[in-house]
Amino acid sequence: MASGDTLVVFTPLHNEPPASALATLDTRNARPCLDFDADADEEAVFSGIMPQHYADTTGVTIHIWWGSSTDQTTGDVDWEFAFERIISEVTDLDADSFAGAQNLDADAPGGGSIITEDTLAITKGANMDSVVAGDAFRLKVRRDADDGVNDDMTGDAELYAIEIRET
Amino acid sequence: MAVLTDADRKAIYAEFMSDASSVHEHLGDMLKADLRALINAVDQWIDDNQASFNNALPEPGKTQLTTQQKVKLFMAVAKRRWEVS
Numbered sequence: 001m002a003s004g005d006t007l008v009v010f011t012p013l014h015n016e017p018p019a020s021a022l023a024t025l026d027t028r029n030a031r032p033c034l035d036f037d038a039d040a041d042e043e044a045v046f047s048g049i050m051p052q053h054y055a056d057t058t059g060v061t062i063h064i065w066w067g068s069s070t071d072q073t074t075g076d077v078d079w080e081f082a083f084e085r086i087i088s089e090v091t092d093l094d095a096d097s098f099a100g101a102q103n104l105d106a107d108a109p110g111g112g113s114i115i116t117e118d119t120l121a122i123t124k125g126a127n128m129d130s131v132v133a134g135d136a137f138r139l140k141v142r143r144d145a146d147d148g149v150n151d152d153m154t155g156d157a158e159l160y161a162i163e164i165r166e167t
Numbered sequence: 168m169a170v171l172t173d174a175d176r177k178a179i180y181a182e183f184m185s186d187a188s189s190v191h192e193h194l195g196d197m198l199k200a201d202l203r204a205l206i207n208a209v210d211q212w213i214d215d216n217q218a219s220f221n222n223a224l225p226e227p228g229k230t231q232l233t234t235q236q237k238v239k240l241f242m243a244v245a246k247r248r249w250e251v252s
Contacts, residue, residue, distance in 0.1 A: 070184075073196065
């Protein structure tokens with residue numbers, strides 16, 4: 001696969017909400033979205049299979065499509081992404097084993113109710129929990145809302161889509 | 168009565184943002200710290216002007232209503248002023 005090619009796509013309807021601190025499924029103009037609160041950390045989790053054509057040369061780039069529920073144009077949202085590799089005959093289904101979170105400090109959208117796209121490159125190996133082609137995996141998306149330095153946008157952040165591309 | 172605790176102010180902050188988010192109500196160019204400062208200022212103003220508010224009330228309500236009833240009345244009048252404006 002070539003750099004920049006799509007590997008996996010997740011929408012809000014793919015979310016597997018955690019038992020607590022979950023982002024809330026909502027709609028805006030009939031578009032499904034996941035609302036992440038502004039005052040407390042919330043998470044969404046997506047399951048997938050890394051396609052066989054993933055080359056694992058450099059890693060992946062996550063593209064997140066999101067908006068502001070209150071149409072804010074100032075401030076930042078601190079998004080975090082964490083991979084969990086699921087290994088046959090190894091992974092314990094009753095426990096989480098996500099790799100360390102990778103941070104994306106994203107600016108509020110540019111104006112009104114528009115959507116914005118932000119990207120984060122995650123290097124192969126430990127930062128991706130060593131997920132390779134053919135692996136089942138989970139991706140956790142979290143808003144670090146109580147980060148007083150990097151997350152200062154008022155109101156919910158709405159997640160509309162995640163695309164994982166070959167870097 | 169003293170000003171609200173930090174936990175109580177934080178609860179207002181969370182609820183205010185949640186309510187605005189649910190109806191997609193724009194909050195100006197305010198950042199989170201700006202909203203917290205606003206809430207702190209409103210709470211402080213209420214605390215500073217509690218006696219003045221009470222002194223403005225005519226009798227017999229001034230002495231016969233409880234503090235909670237007076238607060239409830241204040242909120243009802245403020246809310247109606249906002250609704251008809």
